[in-house]
Amino acid sequence: MSQPAFPVTPSSGLGMRPGSLPRPAAKQHVLVITLLALTLPAHAQTSRDSAEYSLRVAAKKTLNNSTIDGKAGFSDYKNYPTRTLATLQGYAPAAVKLSRYGGRLDRRTKATGFFRVEKIGGRWWAVDPEGYYFLHNAPNDVQPGRSARTQQALQEKYGDRAGWMAATRKLLQANGFNGTGAWSATPDIQAENARTDQPLAYTINLDFMSKYGEKRGGTYVQPGHKGYPNDVIFAFDPGFEEFAEQHARQLAQYKKDKNLFGYFSDNELPLLRKNLDGYLRLPPAEPGYQAAQKWAAERGITLATITDQNRQDFLAYVAERYFSIVVRALKKYDPNHLYLGCRFHGAQRYYPELLRVAGKYLDVVSINYYNNWTPEKTWVRDWETLTTKPFLVTEWYVKGEDAPGLANTAGAGWVVKTQADRGLFYQNFTLGLLESKNCVGWHWFKYQDNDPTLVGAEPSNTNANKGIVDNYLNPYQPLLDKMRELNSQMYHLADFFDQR
16 A cells, blocks of 8 residues: 555544644745745756756956956956766657748748737747748848958959848748848848848938037047037937937838838947936036926936936936937838947846836847856846847857957957857857747857958957958858857757747
């Protein structure tokens, strides 16, 4: 005779059946069972993670990156737990046939003739113009460098830019990429798309605020993105709204292009919790000062009495102003394509007040995701909770020490020892994105390495191994091998994580 799972003490208590548990004991045993039910899945998860993150890759961080005063350097190497396709427990690779846009032919929903996003069965998907489920997978800055050696290599290898673009489209698609990210060669891509039945899904950065700043005056160059006075944007300038309306008129030329994935309005704007302080320190004649002073006065706030909550509330106010102006102009001239945001960076991804406002206006939240070896499970969940929208990782990369002639002090990415290690990082990071169920794509920064021979390069792009090709347009094959291995499985991996 089998024994009960827990010892049962007979009781002669009134109203109890022989062999039944006294009520206090029953409650205790229910509690134990409940705790076990909660503990066992967590234990299984921990055990699985230990097995899957069994690989260790040595990496170091760049310190004082992009400085030109000799202070840039590196941390010590440290081994980071890394998950790859080879360590993924219970995964069996499988082929998925692709649509002409790179979507998956085995899953289809409503087609609108343009890219869009939809949450289906608990997972966010992009949807291609024909209705097939899609993830946008692209390198940024797909264009040949301007240095003499790169231009010579282009001529020798491809003859002209059209030849380069045709070969580059084939290179990207052969390695599982289906599009291009920001700052890519839009006219070349459009021309190549017109010649092929397998187009690249491209994106455009419109630079609403930075272009207005150039026209208005007051912006300046700094590593990675445009600088603004006191780190505050010109959202309250009366002229910005008028500029946005005029600037958006150019979108009419893209309105009917099925190959356009979507638009970025800017890159890495200083939407920060210190904005209220910054606006209140502008000259009194500035519209930004006047708007901030009015907002503060209505709440009885001065520079001396500002609280952290005031700062968060005002950041939401600035974001509301910026996004509402931009989206109104953008959707007026092109209602067909996705608004992908302004590429949040740094601590912005941890600001609930900013994310909530963004979710009101964006179709997809774009995040330049640096300084994490593996995506943060809590935040990749909370981004969707806060915004009710999917996210797109629009910058991330790792640099290899084995790339000749590159000091790797420019830019914020990690540094590893080899190109193969770069590929392992790629797999580790993308697996975390796919596991989240809220990510509709990722854009690697970038197509080509920084070129130290190029005079006048932007400060964060002077000497680093960021590319999938070098400055002679030669592919980094060990990196691409690992990228292709992951990219070819991204749809099947999504299904795998959905079934866990």
